[in-house]
Amino acid sequence: MSISKTDFIRGMQCPKMLWLDAHRPELKVIPEETQKRLDRGNEFGDKAMAMFGPFEEMTAFIPGTKYLDKKKMVQNTRNAMRSGVENICEASFDHDGEFCAVDILHRVEDDVWELYEVKDSPEVRQELIEDAAYQAWVLNRCGIKLDGVFVVYHYDDEDDPFEPVDVTEEAIEFARVVDENIDRLKAVKDSKAEIMQKMGEQCSKPYGCWYCEYCEALARQSSLFD
């Protein structure tokens, strides 16, 4: 089974969360406020696509569905890189089942690029750096030459809200964490048996989990047998 950036980040927070995403996504309960925040984040990301000027977006869907056509996105990206596109949005890469779609891949030389991950956040937090770092790790595996890794956060300026922060050093350091965990998380996602995990701090940090109702019900059931 493949593992996307979202899978990796969510699996690092809690392996059960990754397993539920893959096998029981219908149990998810996304609070209204969270959904609104996600929608605002998508709008902010869409606006940021033009931060370096003209761009091409690689997003493609499997016809008649709302599911991403990842193979087509990877192929579109290869074509755009070859044909000299300067700014490639949702630039997609796959290496041995490890998939990512980079918010903005900005060409700085013929075959040298900068990676930009856009976040509707007022600051650059550690989890946002890790998000960009996983993508840099996949691109490195795909042989893409990166000159820099940046997180773009939401700066308090209506006219120019896109503020990039260079996180290249941190991304290089985090590559070791990806190396150490990628096979474990692939095995979690592939597992036929449900992953057991007690609730704890990971249920709200760094992100609120959408499976709390389910896990709380499981905990109540098991306490009946204590």
Ligand code: SF4
């Ligand atoms: S509620 Fe907690 S234990 Fe359950 S999947 Fe989410 S993070 Fe993991």
